[in-house]
Amino acid sequence: MKNVTYILLGLVLTACSQAPTPAQALIERMTELSKKGIMFGHQDDPFYGTTWQWEKGRSDTYELVGDYPGVMGFDLGGLEEKHDKNLDSVPFDWMREEAINHVKNGGIITFSWHPRNPRTGSNAWDVSDPTTVLNILPGGEQHELFVEWMNDVATFLETLVDENGQPIPFILRPWHEYNGSWFWWGWKNCTNEQWLALWNMFQDYMNERMPTNIVWCCSPNLDGNFTTEYLESRFPEKERVDILGYDTYQWGTENDFVTQSKADIEFLYAYAQAHNMLFTISECGIQNSPVADWWTRVFLPLTEGKEVCYFLPWRNWHKEHFGAAKGLKTEEDFIKLYNNPRTLFLKDLQ
Numbered sequence: 383m384k385n386v387t388y389i390l391l392g393l394v395l396t397a398c399s400q401a402p403t404p405a406q407a408l409i410e411r412m413t414e415l416s417k418k419g420i421m422f423g424h425q426d427d428p429f430y431g432t433t434w435q436w437e438k439g440r441s442d443t444y445e446l447v448g449d450y451p452g453v454m455g456f457d458l459g460g461l462e463e464k465h466d467k468n469l470d471s472v473p474f475d476w477m478r479e480e481a482i483n484h485v486k487n488g489g490i491i492t493f494s495w496h497p498r499n500p501r502t503g504s505n506a507w508d509v510s511d512p513t514t515v516l517n518i519l520p521g522g523e524q525h526e527l528f529v530e531w532m533n534d535v536a537t538f539l540e541t542l543v544d545e546n547g548q549p550i551p552f553i554l555r556p557w558h559e560y561n562g563s564w565f566w567w568g569w570k571n572c573t574n575e576q577w578l579a580l581w582n583m584f585q586d587y588m589n590e591r592m593p594t595n596i597v598w599c600c601s602p603n604l605d606g607n608f609t610t611e612y613l614e615s616r617f618p619e620k621e622r623v624d625i626l627g628y629d630t631y632q633w634g635t636e637n638d639f640v641t642q643s644k645a646d647i648e649f650l651y652a653y654a655q656a657h658n659m660l661f662t663i664s665e666c667g668i669q670n671s672p673v674a675d676w677w678t679r680v681f682l683p684l685t686e687g688k689e690v691c692y693f694l695p696w697r698n699w700h701k702e703h704f705g706a707a708k709g710l711k712t713e714e715d716f717i718k719l720y721n722n723p724r725t726l727f728l729k730d731l732q
Contacts, residue, residue: 419723487732496565631665
């Protein structure tokens with residue numbers, strides 16, 4: 383009888399040791415979901431919209447199609463200054479509440495971070511000092527300051543727990559659009575080696591604090607001319623990336639956007655597939671919705687034939703918006719997008 387007890391105990395312990403972490407479970411879930419369709423995401427969806435702000439219970443997406451985004455995006459900028467609101471005036475307590483509730487309701491959450499320039503004290507778009515990244519690495523003048531900033535971010539993220547006090551999984555997407563030069567961590571503002579050291583330092587710190595629930599996304603910006611050599615010159619080691627993201631906005635002509643995005647998506651998707659990474663369009667949109675059928679005619683065809691996890695338009699801040707809402711030129715087209723069997727919203731995930 384004792385031997386039988388030991389055998390059963392051993393089987394239980396083996397099963398427990400093989401149970402996936404929250405991060406692994408989320409990766410597996412997104413892998414399966416991407417076979418069914420592409421999730422719609424939206425930045426700051428519950429906090430403000432094209433005609434309102436700071437009214438709990440509202441959502442431009444829900445008010446248009448009767449459903450919420452499958453993925454919600456939030457930004458951590460401002461934690462490094464110990465503010466109670468982020469750089470877009472979203473209260474962190476409210477952000478925590480919405481993030482936890484969205485996961486509880488079956489959704490997925492993703493976080494970006496636009497920290498201030500630790501060298502100059504200005505915002506993330508201050509590229510006046512090309513030594514910023516160098517000086518926050520170990521041995522640099524601002525290294526201890528940046529360690530404190532990382533602690534502030536980790537302390538907030540550690541509060542993302544379910545009703546049983548267990549950590550919930552989330553996507554973390556730092557140092558995005560690094561192949562551009564508009565952020566202090568951008569292409570012309572540090573060397574490849576410095577950028578990679580920044581990624582590794584931040585990731586190692588966060589993983590030490592939260593080893594089981596972070597899914598890592600690395601997202602370059604629209605380029606149109608990706609090659610393996612170009613991408614890999616400033617890309618983390620493969621085992622450090624779970625999701626290869628891609629940020630793409632139509633700022634210029636439709637033809638340029640489609641041509642460049644199509645080339646990028648073909649290349650990056652193939653790269654992700656070859657290296658066992660998920661692929662997502664981590665930021666996208668066209669500002670102020672000037673093209674009535676942009677969603678179904680211009681954007682969605684770029685994803686056809688590919689297992690793309692989600693696409694996330696940026697925030698709806700009054701007249702400067704990227705997502706969907708009533709009264710916009712794209713209203714009817716977005717309803718058509720919602721009814722497309724390829725697109726997944728929160729109800730499809732529950």
